Amino acid sequence: MTPTYSNLFPKFIALKSISTDPQFHSDIEKTATWLGEQFHKHGFEYKIVKGYENPIVLATYTVNPQAQTVLIYGHYDVQPAQKEDGWDSDPFTVTEREGRLFARGAVDNKGQILIHMSTVFDLIIEGKLRYNVIFLIEGNEETGSPRLSDFIRDHQDVLKKADFALISDGETTGGHPTLDVGFRGVINLQITLTTSDRELHSGLFGGVVPNAAQELSGLLGRLVDNKHEVTIPGFYDDAKPIDAELRKETQAFPIPQEEMLSLSGCSTLFVEPQANFFTKNGLLPTLEITGITTGYAGEGFKNSIPSVAVAKINIRTAPKQDPWKQCETIVSYIRSQIPSYAKIEIIQDQISSGILLNHIHEYFMRAKTIMKDVYGKAPVLKLCGATLPIANDFDKILHIPQIYASIGNEDCKMHAANENYSLEFLNKGLEFSRAFLQKE
Amino acid sequence: MTPTYSNLFPKFIALKSISTDPQFHSDIEKTATWLGEQFHKHGFEYKIVKGYENPIVLATYTVNPQAQTVLIYGHYDVQPAQKEDGWDSDPFTVTEREGRLFARGAVDNKGQILIHMSTVFDLIIEGKLRYNVIFLIEGNEETGSPRLSDFIRDHQDVLKKADFALISDGETTGGHPTLDVGFRGVINLQITLTTSDRELHSGLFGGVVPNAAQELSGLLGRLVDNKHEVTIPGFYDDAKPIDAELRKETQAFPIPQEEMLSLSGCSTLFVEPQANFFTKNGLLPTLEITGITTGYAGEGFKNSIPSVAVAKINIRTAPKQDPWKQCETIVSYIRSQIPSYAKIEIIQDQISSGILLNHIHEYFMRAKTIMKDVYGKAPVLKLCGATLPIANDFDKILHIPQIYASIGNEDCKMHAANENYSLEFLNKGLEFSRAFLQKE
Numbered sequence: 001m002t003p004t005y006s007n008l009f010p011k012f013i014a015l016k017s018i019s020t021d022p023q024f025h026s027d028i029e030k031t032a033t034w035l036g037e038q039f040h041k042h043g044f045e046y047k048i049v050k051g052y053e054n055p056i057v058l059a060t061y062t063v064n065p066q067a068q069t070v071l072i073y074g075h076y077d078v079q080p081a082q083k084e085d086g087w088d089s090d091p092f093t094v095t096e097r098e099g100r101l102f103a104r105g106a107v108d109n110k111g112q113i114l115i116h117m118s119t120v121f122d123l124i125i126e127g128k129l130r131y132n133v134i135f136l137i138e139g140n141e142e143t144g145s146p147r148l149s150d151f152i153r154d155h156q157d158v159l160k161k162a163d164f165a166l167i168s169d170g171e172t173t174g175g176h177p178t179l180d181v182g183f184r185g186v187i188n189l190q191i192t193l194t195t196s197d198r199e200l201h202s203g204l205f206g207g208v209v210p211n212a213a214q215e216l217s218g219l220l221g222r223l224v225d226n227k228h229e230v231t232i233p234g235f236y237d238d239a240k241p242i243d244a245e246l247r248k249e250t251q252a253f254p255i256p257q258e259e260m261l262s263l264s265g266c267s268t269l270f271v272e273p274q275a276n277f278f279t280k281n282g283l284l285p286t287l288e289i290t291g292i293t294t295g296y297a298g299e300g301f302k303n304s305i306p307s308v309a310v311a312k313i314n315i316r317t318a319p320k321q322d323p324w325k326q327c328e329t330i331v332s333y334i335r336s337q338i339p340s341y342a343k344i345e346i347i348q349d350q351i352s353s354g355i356l357l358n359h360i361h362e363y364f365m366r367a368k369t370i371m372k373d374v375y376g377k378a379p380v381l382k383l384c385g386a387t388l389p390i391a392n393d394f395d396k397i398l399h400i401p402q403i404y405a406s407i408g409n410e411d412c413k414m415h416a417a418n419e420n421y422s423l424e425f426l427n428k429g430l431e432f433s434r435a436f437l438q439k440e
Numbered sequence: 441m442t443p444t445y446s447n448l449f450p451k452f453i454a455l456k457s458i459s460t461d462p463q464f465h466s467d468i469e470k471t472a473t474w475l476g477e478q479f480h481k482h483g484f485e486y487k488i489v490k491g492y493e494n495p496i497v498l499a500t501y502t503v504n505p506q507a508q509t510v511l512i513y514g515h516y517d518v519q520p521a522q523k524e525d526g527w528d529s530d531p532f533t534v535t536e537r538e539g540r541l542f543a544r545g546a547v548d549n550k551g552q553i554l555i556h557m558s559t560v561f562d563l564i565i566e567g568k569l570r571y572n573v574i575f576l577i578e579g580n581e582e583t584g585s586p587r588l589s590d591f592i593r594d595h596q597d598v599l600k601k602a603d604f605a606l607i608s609d610g611e612t613t614g615g616h617p618t619l620d621v622g623f624r625g626v627i628n629l630q631i632t633l634t635t636s637d638r639e640l641h642s643g644l645f646g647g648v649v650p651n652a653a654q655e656l657s658g659l660l661g662r663l664v665d666n667k668h669e670v671t672i673p674g675f676y677d678d679a680k681p682i683d684a685e686l687r688k689e690t691q692a693f694p695i696p697q698e699e700m701l702s703l704s705g706c707s708t709l710f711v712e713p714q715a716n717f718f719t720k721n722g723l724l725p726t727l728e729i730t731g732i733t734t735g736y737a738g739e740g741f742k743n744s745i746p747s748v749a750v751a752k753i754n755i756r757t758a759p760k761q762d763p764w765k766q767c768e769t770i771v772s773y774i775r776s777q778i779p780s781y782a783k784i785e786i787i788q789d790q791i792s793s794g795i796l797l798n799h800i801h802e803y804f805m806r807a808k809t810i811m812k813d814v815y816g817k818a819p820v821l822k823l824c825g826a827t828l829p830i831a832n833d834f835d836k837i838l839h840i841p842q843i844y845a846s847i848g849n850e851d852c853k854m855h856a857a858n859e860n861y862s863l864e865f866l867n868k869g870l871e872f873s874r875a876f877l878q879k880e
Contacts, residue, residue, distance in 0.1 A: 188741045201826065205721065208711055211728050218660075224654055264648075267780070268781040269648050294729075295730045341706060349741060385644050385647070
């Protein structure tokens with residue numbers, strides 16, 4: 001660790017900036033103020049912007065008006081943590097054990113954003129900073145960044161000065177440095193199917209009346225065929241084409257399937273021999289039932305025919321698909337499958353686009369090369385199957401290329417007890433950050 | 441009401457013989473004792489038999505060794521009831537309002553068994569009793585009569601003296617007097633399907649791993665086709681043939697479909713134009729999903745792929761099917777449908793046979809004729825879709841014909857708040873009981 005990092009890290013961690021629990025609101029405020037002070041000390045202009053949920057810290061440093069500008073995004077808020085949750089030490093006191101620093105936020109995201117902060121601070125002092133820098137550090141990532149799009153839209157004048165963005169908020173994959181090059185979009189649906197206004201005795205009415213659980217199972221069962229493909233017409237439209245070069249790079253993904261299989265706890269993965277986990281998971285749309293509730297759930301049996309059945313469904317859209325259009329297609333198909341004797345109500349939520357990032361711009365190439373030097377192996381270009389709304393906001397509002405350089409260790413336990421940053425990965429992260437942000 | 445009935449009814453009702461709640465155990469004991477006393481007063485020999493869960497009252501009266509003997513079955517236990525549950529008057533104090541007697545047990549089964557008890561008492565006094573009588577009154581009907589088969593098996597010496605059995609524990613149908621002539625069997629299954637030992641992020645793993653909710657929906661969805669027929673090979677074996685005469689009688693069922701539709705709260709019934717509700721529901725086996733639990737059930741969404749999914753299924757077998765054989769057929773079919781990457785656990789419970797009752801024996805014919813006289817309309821011969829294990833026990837162990845004469849009013853709200861016996865139906869019940877049990 002560098003002296004700057006080891007000085008600031010325990011102080012940053014000690015601030016209980018838990019955004020998911022309103023009782024920590026004053027700690028949130030203190031954290032934003034503390035961040036502002038660090039930027040101020042190092043000659044940044046900064047604003048603590050209120051009015052978009054928790055305060056957002058926006059700090060800019062101009063090393064040279066002719067230099068290129070990097071926008072570095074991170075978040076200072078963390079998930080809840082209590083010693084009783086299974087922590088071996090106080091979650092808000094950094095504790096070193098067996099080559100790891102244990103603390104809530106150690107990796108997600110205090111530990112990672114502080115790497116870039118402390119590197120920039122050091123490079124300023126040393127007169128070696130390569131880029132002008134804009135830090136955007138928010139306090140609502142753990143609650144879904146509900147107002148961040150608005151903030152970005154309202155602060156385009158500052159943010160658009162950036163030539164590219166650098167984000168470090170994830171883990172390496174299989175011990176390899178990782179550059180994310182794609183994220184899927186998301187659609188959440190809740191389907192409520194009703195066949196009667198009352199539950200009915202399964203003996204006295206069984207076989208003669210509609211059964212909401214049966215109708216819902218039939219519907220859900222028909223949505224996926226025995227090749228695990230979604231049967232909704234149009235579901236795969238605009239999804240399949242993919243840049244040959246990227247396909248080649250992601251195909252060459254150095255993580256053995258066995259490792260992903262072991263991570264899944266399953267006995268098989270639905271990946272064809274010629275594809276790989278990340279190509280399939282990152283590039284194809286999928287439909288997953290995430291919950292079904294109907295009828296009696298207790299011990300033993302209650303022999304009633306359910307009149308209401310509810311399913312929650314999570315759809316991930318391919319990076320090139322329009323999730324709002326897909327949602328329309330899916331919802332109208334589902335409606336068309338419901339017999340006239342059943343009523344259906346569908347709630348749509350959390351719709352967000354996917355994206356395939358530009359992975360051949362100069363900054364990306366530079367990050368790739370430096371990572372290879374620092375880690376001694378080429379980074380994996382990962383098509384991430386999850387959804388990152390900020391990637392879209394930066395793309396659609398700021399129109400700038402982005403680098404998602406995940407530098408946390410894979411076993412960091414983010415969101416869980418004993419979150420930790422491996423010193424080996426932390427030092428590699430500092431090394432990468434310095435090499436990337438310093439002048440030649 | 442007769443004086444005997446109106447004297448005993450409030451006393452019987454006041455005894456809180458709730459079998460589903462152990463705190464009422466002493467009330468259960470008191471009720472059995474009270475019943476014994478009533479039989480004793482009227483010259484019965486009686487035993488209060490312990491060792492089969494709650495005490496069973498067995499009382500016999502011999503009017504004449506040459507006379508035929510009727511076994512009258514009933515139960516003295518009731519469902520729980522508290523004023524706060526929505527009762528308009530104290531549930532254990534008989535209260536008359538608008539031509540009805542309100543009380544817990546008014547119809548189920550104190551009110552009905554007391555009709556036959558008080559009639560027999562009166563006929564003894566008047567010297568007009570037609571049959572020797574055995575009363576078997578149990579205290580665990582509301583908890584599923586778990587030891588009644590054993591009791592019947594162990595007391596065959598007494599019970600087999602009966603030439604036939606008379607049971608009144610149900611409601612009329614559509615205002616018509618009702619004679620049940622069939623009951624279906626039952627099989628309960630709980631299926632637990634497991635695809636992993638952990639829940640997985642629907643973005644990071646969606647589309648690449650098995651989903652327990654999806655696999656279960658697929659399985660359940662395929663069990664019934666779009667004609668509402670069960671697809672399991674052998675499911676309908678031994679089910680279809682039915683006695684032409686009975687079919688004709690039950691076809692002529694005087695309850696309009698609209699009435700059953702309205703009772704169901706559904707917008708349609710799955711009954712072909714040439715069939716009727718009770719023929720289909722009473723004679724064909726059915727499979728109903730009674731509960732599904734998997735994944736996240738709370739507000740909003742948790743985007744995890746479920747690793748475990750549980751379904752509860754209630755199967756009703758046709759009267760002529762062997763439910764143990766059917767269970768084997770169904771379970772092995774379900775197992776055969778599970779892909780190798782999923783684990784399945786199946787619990788079987790509450791298996792019991794259905795039965796088609798002999799509806800042409802002399803006692804049945806006599807009940808039918810008397811009912812027509814008393815009620816002014818022919819009784820409906822109902823193929824009841826529910827399951828009555830006692831019908832099987834009497835058939836298989838005692839080998840005697842049975843009469844299921846339901847004499848409660850259809851809107852009696854048994855098991856619910858404001859259970860009530862309509863005075864009109866109560867008096868018709870008394871009239872039928874006297875006509876049936878008295879000498880010509």
